[in-house]
Amino acid sequence: MPEAFSGSFQDFLTTKTDARFTDWLAARAEPHWSAATGHAFTRAIGDGTMPDDAYARYLIEDYTFITDLASTLGYLVAKAPSMRSKARLSGFLALLTSEENDYFLRSFEALGVSPSVYETAAQGPVTRAFADMLLTSSGKGTYAEGLACLLCAEWSYLTWGLREAQKPRPQHFYLAEWIDLHAVEGFETFVNWIREEMDAVGSPLGAEEQERLAEIFTRMSMLETAFFDAAWTGEATLPADLAVRS
Ligand SMILES: Cc1ncc(CN)c(N)n1
Numbered sequence: 001m002p003e004a005f006s007g008s009f010q011d012f013l014t015t016k017t018d019a020r021f022t023d024w025l026a027a028r029a030e031p032h033w034s035a036a037t038g039h040a041f042t043r044a045i046g047d048g049t050m051p052d053d054a055y056a057r058y059l060i061e062d063y064t065f066i067t068d069l070a071s072t073l074g075y076l077v078a079k080a081p082s083m084r085s086k087a088r089l090s091g092f093l094a095l096l097t098s099e100e101n102d103y104f105l106r107s108f109e110a111l112g113v114s115p116s117v118y119e120t121a122a123q124g125p126v127t128r129a130f131a132d133m134l135l136t137s138s139g140k141g142t143y144a145e146g147l148a149c150l151l152c153a154e155w156s157y158l159t160w161g162l163r164e165a166q167k168p169r170p171q172h173f174y175l176a177e178w179i180d181l182h183a184v185e186g187f188e189t190f191v192n193w194i195r196e197e198m199d200a201v202g203s204p205l206g207a208e209e210q211e212r213l214a215e216i217f218t219r220m221s222m223l224e225t226a227f228f229d230a231a232w233t234g235e236a237t238l239p240a241d242l243a244v245r246s
Pocket residue numbers: 062065066153154157224227
């Protein structure tokens with residue numbers, strides 16, 4: 001678990017000379033980073049102890065989340081500085097809109113959630129705050145700012161996915177496959193690439209822009225935690241420290 005750190009990336013390098021920019025982002029996001037990656041909801045997926053109503057609630061919200069994530073990837077493809085980066089990002093966008101979309105549709109059917117529910121579901125307050133964060137950062141912000149959102153979303157899922165993949169798979173396919181989608185080698189390779197890209201883009205920036213990236217990554221970590229909390233407890237309120245600023 002990364003140790004909490006409140007200083008700049010330059011300060012971080014004086015404590016750990018071989019630190020990566022993305023190590024600093026995770027350290028700056030503590031304790032929220034560990035709260036998201038170690039959330040009880042993620043452990044219940046791996047243990048097979050997930051209540052059906054909590055998982056259905058989660059998938060309905062997450063289906064709207066990944067729709068916004070697909071738009072975020074579209075912005076990032078447009079802003080990526082090289083053809084190699086565009087290819088990586090669009091490869092993941094293709095996966096999200098095909099294989100992962102198919103996973104959602106099969107899971108909804110198994111859980112008895114009809115298309116009229118998941119196709120018209122209004123976003124809860126946490127998912128709306130997520131949408132604002134993702135679309136503002138990637139649409140109006142810089143490539144680095146959008147990438148910081150994507151990094152947090154995918155790296156946090158890889159972290160719990162790899163941990164839960166150590167356990168025997170749960171019986172329900174929608175739990176087992178959700179672990180596999182976030183623990184397979186191809187996903188790990190993609191997340192490692194996002195980290196390298198963020199390291200390369202973030203390290204040379206000035207202190208002010210680096211600070212902005214740390215704030216984005218931290219807020220994303222808080223949102224990931226609040227998203228699991230909302231599905232787990234059924235409480236659809238936005239924690240006060242996540243209120244959307246207009
Ligand atoms: C809320 C959330 N964050 C991240 C992921 C991983 N794509 C997801 N499916 N949902």
